[in-house]
Amino acid sequence: MDRCQPCRVGPQDQHWQAAPQAPIRRWQLEREAPESGQVTSLVEYLPGARFPVHRHPAGEEILVLEGVFSDDSGNYAAGSYLRSPAGSEHAPFSEPGCLIFVKLNQFAGDDQATVRLAAGSANSVTFCTGVSGTLLHRHGCEQTWLLDCETGAELRWQGASAGELLLLSGRLTEAGQTHCAHSWLRDTRLGELGLRAAEPSRLLLKFGALRGLQEDPEQ
Numbered sequence: 534m535d536r537c538q539p540c541r542v543g544p545q546d547q548h549w550q551a552a553p554q555a556p557i558r559r560w561q562l563e564r565e566a567p568e569s570g571q572v573t574s575l576v577e578y579l580p581g582a583r584f585p586v587h588r589h590p591a592g593e594e595i596l597v598l599e600g601v602f603s604d605d606s607g608n609y610a611a612g613s614y615l616r617s618p619a620g621s622e623h624a625p626f627s628e629p630g631c632l633i634f635v636k637l638n639q640f641a642g643d644d645q646a647t648v649r650l651a652a653g654s655a656n657s658v659t660f661c662t663g664v665s666g667t668l669l670h671r672h673g674c675e676q677t678w679l680l681d682c683e684t685g686a687e688l689r690w691q692g693a694s695a696g697e698l699l700l701l702s703g704r705l706t707e708a709g710q711t712h713c714a715h716s717w718l719r720d721t722r723l724g725e726l727g728l729r730a731a732e733p734s735r736l737l738l739k740f741g742a743l744r745g746l747q748e749d750p751e752q
Contacts, residue, residue, distance in 0.1 A: 536719065536721075536743045537721060539718075539719065539720040539721070539722075540562075540563065540717075540718070540719040540720070541710075541712070541716070541717075541718055542562050542716065542717045542718075543712060543713065543715075543716045543717075544713065544714070544715050544716070547560055548560060548561075549577070552576075552584075554584060554585055555578075555582050555583055555584045555585070556578075556579040556581070556582045557576060557577065557578050557579065557582050557584065558576070558577040558579075559574050559575070559576050559577075560574060560575040560576075561573070561574045562574060562575065562717045563719070570638060571591075571636075571637065571638045571639050572635075572636075572637045572638065573635070573636050573637075573639075573697075573717075574634075574635050574637075575598075575632065575633070575634055575635075575715070576632070576633050576634075576635050577630070577631070577632050578600070578602070578625075578626070578627035578630055578631045578632075578633070579627075579630055580627070580628065580629055580630040581626075581627075581628060581630075582626060582627055582630070583624070583625075583626040584624065584625045584626065585624060586622055586623070586624040587622060587623075587624075588620065588621070588622040589617050589618070589619060589620070589621050589622065589637070589638070590619060590620075590638055591619050591637075591638035591639065591640050592616065592617060592618050592619050592621075592637075592638065592639065592640030592644070593615075593616070593617045593621070593635065593636070593637055593638075594615070594616050594617075594635070594636040594637075594639065594640075594677075595613075595614070595615040595616075595617075595633050595634065595635050595636075596612075596613075596614050596615075596633065596634045596679075596699075596737055597609050597610065597611050597612060597613040597614075597615075597631060597632075597633050597652075598611060598631075598632045598633060598634060598701065599611050599631055599632040600627060600629050600630050600631030600632060601627060601628065601629050601631055602615075602625065602627055602631045602633055603625065603626050603627060603628065604623040604624065604625040604626070605623050605624060606623070606649060607649065609649070609651070610651070610652060611631075611652060612651075612652025612653065612679075613649075613650060613651050613652055614648065614650040614669045614670075614677075614679070615648060615649055615650075616640075616646060616647060616648035616670060617647060618640060618644065618645045618646060618647055619640055619642075619645070621647070634699055634737065639742070641672055641673060641675065641742075644672045644673075644675075646670070646672070648669070648670060650669060655667045655668070655669070657681075660678060660680055660690070661686075661687075661688070661689055661690060662686065662687070663682060663683040663685065663686025663687070663730075664680055664681070664682045664683070664686050664688060665680070665681050666678045666679050666680035666681060666738075667679045673741070674692065674693050674741035675739070675740075675741040675742040676739070676740055676741055676742075677737070677738070677739045677742070678737070678738045678739075679735070679736075679737055679738075680735065680736050680737075680738055681733070681734070681735050682703070682705075682730035682733065682734045682735070682736070683730065683733060684730055684731070684732050684733055685729065685730060686729065686730045687727055687728070687729045688705070688724075688728040688729070688730075688738075689724055689725075689727070690724050690740065692724075692740070692741065693724075693740050693741035694721065694722050694723060694724035694725050694740070695720070695721040695722070695723065695724075695740065695741070695743045696719075696720070696723040696724065696738065696739050696740030696741065696742070696743065697717065697718060697719040697720075697723065697738075697739050697740075697742075697743070698717070698718050698723065698728075698736050698737060698738045698739070699715070699716075699717050699736060699737045700712055700713065700714055700715065700716045700717075700718075700734065700735075700736045701714060701715075701734075701735040701736055701737060702714050702733075702734060702735045703730060703731070703732050703733055703734025703735060703736075704730070704731040704732050704734060705728050705729065705730060705731065705734060705736070706728070706729050706730075706731050707726055707727070707728050707729075708726075708727075711731065719743070721743070723740065724740060
């Protein structure tokens with residue numbers, strides 16, 4: 534997995550695989566190894582699915598996209614954002630089923646924050662012209678945002694350009710290419726690409742956090 538190389542993954546590239554431990558399906562967007570290392574995935578829990586207790590060697594980050602995700606700490610509806618630091622453990626499950634975006638083993642070494650944010654629990658601010666959003670997490674140069682873009686808004690920001698985004702709804706255009714919901718983009722120049730919303734769009738944006746780049750953590 535070379536994070537210096539740009540990556541674009543869309544719904545047309547779906548490759549769902551059954552997890553060996555539970556009635557769960559995973560679509561791995563990037564990974565170092567099948568069951569270890571740094572992994573970024575979409576994960577679907579079928580109704581009633583339960584996953585065995587497991588530890589997070591270098592942290593776990595989750596955004597709930599659909600349904601209700603649950604673990605020892607509570608129940609989290611769509612829009613909830615969770616961070617579990619290195620060394621934490623849980624036994625996740627979902628009674629109604631859910632779809633989540635998961636990043637495993639990608640925390641900065643000194644980031645020990647536990648985060649449990651319910652949907653709509655944080656204030657929205659202006660991110661750039663035509664784009665508002667909620668800052669979900671900040672650590673050093675790393676920032677994670679949930680953003681809402683007006684039609685025609687261009688996605689740009691100051692600071693670290695390297696980043697990734699998951700398009701939750703709507704459409705983004707990039708140099709004549711259109712990205713639709715559940716498209717995932719990673720690029721060392723993400724903030725300079727001139728991504729533009731073709732319609733009202735919502736996305737998860739992370740920048741300053743591509744672990745493994747030579748220039749990390751400054752990027």
